[in-house]
Amino acid sequence: MNDTLAGWLQILALIGALALSYRPLGDYIAHILTTPKHLRAERIVYRLGGVDGDADQKWSAYLRSVLAFSAVSVLFLYGFLRLQNHLLLSIGMPAVTPATAFNTATSFVTNTNWQSYSGESTMGHLVQMTGLAVQNFVSAAVGIAVVAALIRGFTRKKTDRVGNFWVDLTRVVLRLLLPLAFVFAIVLVASGAIQNFHGIESISTIAGDHQSLTGGPVASQEAIKELGTNGGGFYNANSAHPFENPNAFTNWLEIYLLLVIGFSLPRTFGKMVGDNRQGYAIVAVMAIIWASSVAIVTANELHSVSSQAGHLAGGMMEGKEQRFGIWASALFAVSTTLTSTGAVNSFHDSFSPGGGGMTIFNMMLGEIAPGGTGSGLYGILVLAIIAVFVAGLMVGRTPEYLGKKLGAREMKFASLYILTTPAVVLIGAGVAMALPGERANMLNSGPHGFSEVLYAFTSAANNNGSAFAGITVATDWWNTALGLAMLFGRFLPMVFVLALAGSLARQQPVPVTAGTLPTHRPQFVGLLTGVILIVVGLTYFPALALGPLAEGLS
Amino acid sequence: MGRLCPFSYFRGVSYMPDLLFIVVTVAVFAVLGLVAKGVERL
Numbered sequence: 001m002n003d004t005l006a007g008w009l010q011i012l013a014l015i016g017a018l019a020l021s022y023r024p025l026g027d028y029i030a031h032i033l034t035t036p037k038h039l040r041a042e043r044i045v046y047r048l049g050g051v052d053g054d055a056d057q058k059w060s061a062y063l064r065s066v067l068a069f070s071a072v073s074v075l076f077l078y079g080f081l082r083l084q085n086h087l088l089l090s091i092g093m094p095a096v097t098p099a100t101a102f103n104t105a106t107s108f109v110t111n112t113n114w115q116s117y118s119g120e121s122t123m124g125h126l127v128q129m130t131g132l133a134v135q136n137f138v139s140a141a142v143g144i145a146v147v148a149a150l151i152r153g154f155t156r157k158k159t160d161r162v163g164n165f166w167v168d169l170t171r172v173v174l175r176l177l178l179p180l181a182f183v184f185a186i187v188l189v190a191s192g193a194i195q196n197f198h199g200i201e202s203i204s205t206i207a208g209d210h211q212s213l214t215g216g217p218v219a220s221q222e223a224i225k226e227l228g229t230n231g232g233g234f235y236n237a238n239s240a241h242p243f244e245n246p247n248a249f250t251n252w253l254e255i256y257l258l259l260v261i262g263f264s265l266p267r268t269f270g271k272m273v274g275d276n277r278q279g280y281a282i283v284a285v286m287a288i289i290w291a292s293s294v295a296i297v298t299a300n301e302l303h304s305v306s307s308q309a310g311h312l313a314g315g316m317m318e319g320k321e322q323r324f325g326i327w328a329s330a331l332f333a334v335s336t337t338l339t340s341t342g343a344v345n346s347f348h349d350s351f352s353p354g355g356g357g358m359t360i361f362n363m364m365l366g367e368i369a370p371g372g373t374g375s376g377l378y379g380i381l382v383l384a385i386i387a388v389f390v391a392g393l394m395v396g397r398t399p400e401y402l403g404k405k406l407g408a409r410e411m412k413f414a415s416l417y418i419l420t421t422p423a424v425v426l427i428g429a430g431v432a433m434a435l436p437g438e439r440a441n442m443l444n445s446g447p448h449g450f451s452e453v454l455y456a457f458t459s460a461a462n463n464n465g466s467a468f469a470g471i472t473v474a475t476d477w478w479n480t481a482l483g484l485a486m487l488f489g490r491f492l493p494m495v496f497v498l499a500l501a502g503s504l505a506r507q508q509p510v511p512v513t514a515g516t517l518p519t520h521r522p523q524f525v526g527l528l529t530g531v532i533l534i535v536v537g538l539t540y541f542p543a544l545a546l547g548p549l550a551e552g553l554s
Numbered sequence: 555m556g557r558l559c560p561f562s563y564f565r566g567v568s569y570m571p572d573l574l575f576i577v578v579t580v581a582v583f584a585v586l587g588l589v590a591k592g593v594e595r596l
Contacts (some may be wrong), residue, residue, distance in 0.1 A: 063590055071583040076577065084570060098571035253570070313574070412596050487582050497584060500592045 002307060003452035007327025010252050017256050018263050020482045022283065025260065026267020030176050033168065047169050056161035056508075061501025062149055065165035066494060070109050073135060077091060077105040080131040087379030090124035091214070092201040103253050103479035108135035110490035111143060111372055113225075113232030113342055114482060116474045119234050120214035125197060132232060133221050137181070140261075141172035143374025146494050147265065150270045150378050153501030154402045154512030157508050162501045177228060177259075184257060185223040191253070193219040194248035218243050226257035229372040231342030231465045239332070240321050246334070249373065251345060258341045260288075265377045273402055277520035284378055284525045289369035289532070290338055298330040300354035319350025330355065335361035342374030342465025349452070349469040356468070357548025360455050363462045364540045365532060366421060372463060378497045380532075384519070385414045385500075387531040391517050400516060401449040403509030415498040420492045421461050422539045426459035428485045429543065430443055432478075441472040447554065451547035457483065461489030 001009075038046070038053050046053045055387035057065065062278025074189045080087075081101035085094050096104065099115050107114045113136075117123075123132070145168035154409040177552045189195045198215025205211050218234045222244050225231060229522050235241040245251055263283060320329040329346035336343050337359040362369075368380040389406050392399025406414075432438045432453050442449035448470070460482040468472075473482065518524060 059589065062592060064587070067583055067586055067590075071579065078572075078575065078579070098575055269595040409596060413593070416593075480575075484578075484582065487579075487586075490584075491586050492589065495590050495593055499590075499596070512587050540560075 002283055003327060006248075007298070007325075007331075009193070010328060011331060013459075014252065014256055014259075016258055017035075017235040018231050021260050022264050023266050025264035027271055028278065029144070029172075029176060029261075029265065029268040029459060030271035033144075033151075033163075033170050033268070033554075038167075041174055042167075042170050043392050046166065047533025049166060051166040053164065053167050056164050059149065059153075059162050059498045059505070061383035062162055062165045062497045062501075063312035063495060064422055066146065066498070067491065069138075069165070069169070070142065070491065072237060073109045073138065075104045077108060077131050077135060078102060080127055084127045085126050087124065087126050089126040089129075089197065089465075093122060093124045099476040099479035100474065103130075103483045106463065106483040106486045108132050108230070108232060110463050111139035111230060111340055112376070112460060112463040112486045112490070114460055114467070114486065115232055116234070116464070116482075118236035119233060120200075120216075128221060128234060128490070129217055133224060135398060136224040136228050136230040136232070137173050137177050138169065138222070140177060140230065140373040141169050143372055143378075144172045144176075144261075144265075145374065147168050147269075147378040147381075149372040150381060150497055150501045150504075151269055154404060154417055156479050156505045157506050160502060161378055162498070162505055176226065179505045181224040182225065184253070185220040185553050187253065188219040188250060189490060191250045193213075193222055193250060194243045194485065195219040196360065197490075210539070215243075222254070223257065226254045226341065227261065227342060229258055229262065229339045229341040229376075230359050231258075231336065231340075231344075232360055233343060236516045238345045240347075245345060247323065251324055251332065254343070254345075255332055255335050257415045258337055258339050258343065261291075261373045265374070266369070269381070272275075272444060275402075275520065278402065281520045281525050281528075282377070282384070283370075284522075285380065286369040286371075286376075288525070288529055289365065289403045290334065293338060293369075294331060297351070297355045297358045298327060300352045300358070301326045301330050304352035304354055305451065316350065316352050316355070319336050321345060321436055333359050335360065337363070338369045338371070339463060339517070340465070341366045342373055342459065344466050347469055348455075348466065356451065357544065357552065359396045359466075360451065360458055360468075360548060361536075361540070361544065362421075363458045363464045363466075364425070364544075365536050367462050367464060368532065373427045374474075375463065375493075379493075382410055382417045382497065382500070382526075383532050383535070384528055384536065386411065386418065387524070388509055388519065388529045389414070390531060391527060392433070395515075397515055399437050400510055401519060403512070404504045405506050405510060406467075409503050410500060413496045413503065417493050417496040418535060419487055420496070424461040424485050424489045424492075425454075425457045425540075426543060428461065432457070435477075438477055438481075441475065441478065443470045447547050447551040451551065454543055454547050457485055463490050471518060474552060485506055 081096040147161040196215045239245040266279040266283040270276040316324040334343045366379045388399045388401045453469040
């Protein structure tokens with residue numbers, strides 16, 4: 001089978017699998033978030049935590065719970081990393097250095113999973129399993145919990161209650177993420193990913209040299225790494241490593257896993273607001289952006305060849321695994337940067353200017369197509385509010401979305417939301433470029449070097465975690481600066497989303513009239529897509545012009 | 555560097571960086587809490 005046919009087949013199979021999952025998985029998540037019944041295991045968790053599972057919280061209490069849980073998680077994981085040499089299954093690994101521990105703790109708690117270390121030479125098995133993997137589950141669940149609160153803001157009326165964070169968190173972990181991760185970990189093991197407790201083993205290579213290979217519980221971490229759009233690899237090479245991602249099938253499966261919850265959540269949204277057409281409109285916008293990005297990156301990697309070696313390879317093969325090729329590498333790169341996953345199966349630094357630039361742009365879009373688990377949906381819903389507001393300005397009516405009026409208060413929260421992440425990205429990248437010592441960590445000069453810095457802060461602030469590479473970030477300054485970018489990039493938007501949820505929940509819905517903007521029709525899909533591209537394009541255009549655009553035109 | 559934290563029990567380890575990062579973490583979440591307070595007044 002030639003590469004082109006194989007490439008098309010895997011894309012079509014992926015779209016088919018995601019379409020088949022949309023309805024059952026979306027409905028199931030809606031059921032988890034709305035059923036009044038608690039499972040026995042959940043009641044035990046509530047009892048242990050002193051939580052009243054039937055008591056809903058105000059948005060401010062919900063937010064305090066999110067922040068308290070996350071702060072304790074960062075501190076706990078930090079201590080875990082600093083003391084790992086005293087723990088079981090450390091396989092001889094020393095304590096993680098303070099700056100790396102801070103960066104890693106913030107990274108995994110914020111669902112970013114940026115890694116400034118090599119997993120196989122830094123982390124013991126216990127830290128991988130009970131420190132990092134646990135955060136893979138709960139950080140993904142926090143995202144879904146926050147979007148559940150926002151959806152309740154649309155569905156409830158005249159109340160100041162948006163749900164119970166502890167209930168949402170527990171249910172999403174126990175009923176959704178754990179069962180799915182368990183099943184797919186077994187599928188990955190059956191497909192060749194490793195799962196053991198081996199330590200570091202030295203082997204002789206064919207050339208007569210020695211190589212150290214680290215075994216470990218890889219498949220179990222791999223499943224939730226993709227499913228929870230976390231992305232932190234057991235190995236430094238991430239999903240390019242054959243122990244994590246051994247063949248074309250596991251590669252396809254990993255792409256499916258990192259997309260499936262994000263693409264199913266619009267169905268959950270439609271189900272919860274009582275109008276499935278609203279979900280179809282949102283998922284259509286996500287699908288248009290994702291498909292366009294796949295087309296742009298694949299075309300660039302296939303045809304933007306400037307070297308003789310590239311012509312002989314039939315495309316930009318530098319930095320790509322031979323067993324995956326260009327199509328599967330481009331598909332993975334787009335899917336990982338349009339979600340908040342950040343796992344990589346290729347070296348984004350070696351992509352063409354058009355392809356690499358598109359991966360940065362994907363993250364700059366706020367990772368909303370389909371985005372991280374939960375964070376993608378609340379991101380696109382805030383942009384939908386902006387789109388409805390813009391449409392309202394055009395026709396001179398007070399805008400309303402799903403029966404809720406979008407007044408000054410709601411628009412302040414939406415505006416603060418869309419300004420926060422760009423501010424963190426651009427200020428962070430600006431400061432790094434202004435400091436000669438930090439600028440020296442770039443391994444390339446000129447526009448490509450700037451792209452490396454811009455990519456790092458974009459990845460951190462958008463909680464993606466993928467690395468462009470080509471920049472030395474294992475320093476105290478970079479670990480601290482990117483750690484702060486991850487914390488503010490994750491939790492400041494959550495503050496505004498939950499405030500928005502509270503504001504919407506307090507309103508009495510207004511009836512649909514002839515003047516109400518229909519938000520389920522193709523013209524709204526086009527309007528929302530346009531608003532997303534224009535808002536993001538205008539925000540980041542100057543920075544993109546200095547990096548990938550300048551490189552591509554030079 | 556010797557012990558710099560009175561409650562440390564691992565000899566020969568400086569705890570200043572640990573204290574610094576713990577303070578930074580607490581400070582960031584305190585700032586987030588203050589932002590939330592401010593948002594409530596909007």
